[in-house]
Amino acid sequence: MERVGIAAGVEFSRLVYGMWRLGDDADTSPAYIRAKLEACLDQGITTMDHADIYGGYGVEELFGAALKGTSLRQRIEIVTKCGIVVPAGRHAAAPCKYYNTGAAHIRASAEQSLRLLGTDYIDLLLIHRPDPFMDHHETGAVLDALVAEGKVRAVGVSNFRPWDLSLLQSAMKNRLATNQIELSLMAHQPFVNGDLAACQQAGMPVMAWSPLGGGRLMAGAEGALPAILDRFADAHDVDRAAVAVAWLLAHPARILPVLGTNNLDRIRTLSEALKVKLSRTDWFQLYEAATGQPVP
Amino acid sequence: MERVGIAAGVEFSRLVYGMWRLGDDADTSPAYIRAKLEACLDQGITTMDHADIYGGYGVEELFGAALKGTSLRQRIEIVTKCGIVVPAGRHAAAPCKYYNTGAAHIRASAEQSLRLLGTDYIDLLLIHRPDPFMDHHETGAVLDALVAEGKVRAVGVSNFRPWDLSLLQSAMKNRLATNQIELSLMAHQPFVNGDLAACQQAGMPVMAWSPLGGGRLMAGAEGALPAILDRFADAHDVDRAAVAVAWLLAHPARILPVLGTNNLDRIRTLSEALKVKLSRTDWFQLYEAATGQPVP
């Protein structure tokens, strides 16, 4: 599978496996998680997307248990995120949902991720949400420090608007490696509202969360989109999801879709999206169906 | 008529004649088009605004036929545009309306414009619309190449938002010479939403399309605007259109209105707008009528 350079010495697989719902599966045993992981690796999907908060601060620990006693860590890249505090798990006492991009919290969160994952480095650490209370000097300095200490290999952000990105970058030595944003045929505004342009201008690959619109592209999407997805799916002998992912892969911004499914059979076919090469006119036919109107 | 520097060695007349509807006229004979052109030149309007797509990819050829065998080419500047593909004319087989800012398409489009216009250079080539599928490196490189080869003297964009402009500029050697946007008393958001500010900061003159609101300022505009336009028109002994154009000319951003009319009598009076010098308070009285409320 194609590899994408994220930062000096850090390469990701073009498709990323997302752990968002890992804890929701009926089977969260180490053996079953390893089976999922092996199904990814069989296709060349080596990059695993976590966040401290997934599963109520529980998924990193489940994943760490699966890695334990194996040599799997050397074969994968781990992304994790920090900065959201919800009243659950180890933050049960929080008085409300809030963001914490303070130095102490980020450092503690990254170090806790290292412990729970049972690893001595994270490949990429992301600030999970733009924080309206952010002290960019403080946040930038702690991210730089974590890189300098070797605890994380690269740092980036998620859900940042261009001004958030620019502000944090202005206070850092390391370059922010990516912005992980919601991006799909259901969430296509970033293609025109400057969000993607800011990443492209920074030379920054983009990670796409919910590339299938949270499943709505598979069932529930209205209008012309389902029919045209099916038409392309038939033509390429894949499923609708593969076409929706291929639509992101075709774009020049180097988009890395983050794919999360607990279905082992579906995991085994994730890389089918790479077989589908969409042309520019294919891309615009899907975009027109997604926006509900021809381009202006 | 005032001349405006657009790029090294390229100067435009302050008023630009637009070819958008040239093909809609009852008479599209070379002789009649030459009569229109002479009516422009008599007033010092030397800059002619085209696009590959005007008239279903037909207007450039009509205009080229009018220039043929004359020395008119040396007396005018030609602007044309590329990047929109509609299922018509030579693109009748297109599966949907889409944008193509790929290198091969832009080069082919520019070269076709040269052939149809019967000229060996275009003064200014514009990307017609921001393309959500744009590879800025590829688009920037082909625009630079066309300048280097002498096929176009300058390049620019149309309908770009500030982030689109910044992205494409970041991948180019030549400076983008202009952004041609919709701008009028009916489309006044660019005066406050950053679109005009981005051009002013780049030191870039702005071309204004539909400076009369697609004719709505002449008939159909509601509220206080028609009455105040008439009041200024009476005071300056011109028509309403001349006041609306003068409103753009008064602004410090160096706005070049693109005026399109097929009426030969109206063409002969286009430059009357230049006689109307609006003061700052005149400008704000018209702006207040256009927005429907006093400034905050």
Place this chain on the structure above:
Amino acid sequence: MERVGIAAGVEFSRLVYGMWRLGDDADTSPAYIRAKLEACLDQGITTMDHADIYGGYGVEELFGAALKGTSLRQRIEIVTKCGIVVPAGRHAAAPCKYYNTGAAHIRASAEQSLRLLGTDYIDLLLIHRPDPFMDHHETGAVLDALVAEGKVRAVGVSNFRPWDLSLLQSAMKNRLATNQIELSLMAHQPFVNGDLAACQQAGMPVMAWSPLGGGRLMAGAEGALPAILDRFADAHDVDRAAVAVAWLLAHPARILPVLGTNNLDRIRTLSEALKVKLSRTDWFQLYEAATGQPVP
């Protein structure tokens, strides 16, 4: 009271007293205005926020009369603004409300402020509103000239969006010292829409007008906000207003609230806000109540 550096040699008190409604008071005698001023100075509030337009171009003169024959000028910093013209006072003949950021008007306005205030320098002169008709070269040059002549010690803007700020700054030698914007629990969009980020990235303290939402936070605010303000007020033994101001003070962007009240008793307690130290979770509880929903 904490002091904040605004420009070379210019420091403001963290809380600023606003003169917006000074002319509306029943008593506008020099003696009573001096009593208000002394009540501010007793708490360390030394910075006085004016605008040419306050009180229909009348407040600066009232304030100047109060300073006359005293040594109060040396103990305070004066902010004033220019650029809005309304048909009142010395501009009674204006044909409509408009903005004037032309060199002659700004110079005349600043010099008139000096005369009315009876001082030979203004500490900070602000352009009051972004002007859709601004010639940034002209406006920037006159602001630089006023600094060079010593008539103003620093210059800045008010109500500017990021692109307005960037445009004017691009044409100036002096750095714009601040952007005075509406900012409060009732006007919290600047925390996420890039307005505050632009100031933070420029290293520019922010002045906040209507920090109490024009009084609506004291009476009339709906939803969860009044109750949570009261809870924090009780816990800190202050009034609701002090909590709302402390919410701004807690933010890392160095926000200087501009507090305007004609009630002498309330003036005497303005600095109580400084006693309230809100934590990050306090801040987010108030923010959640203000926005009506948890952060995403």
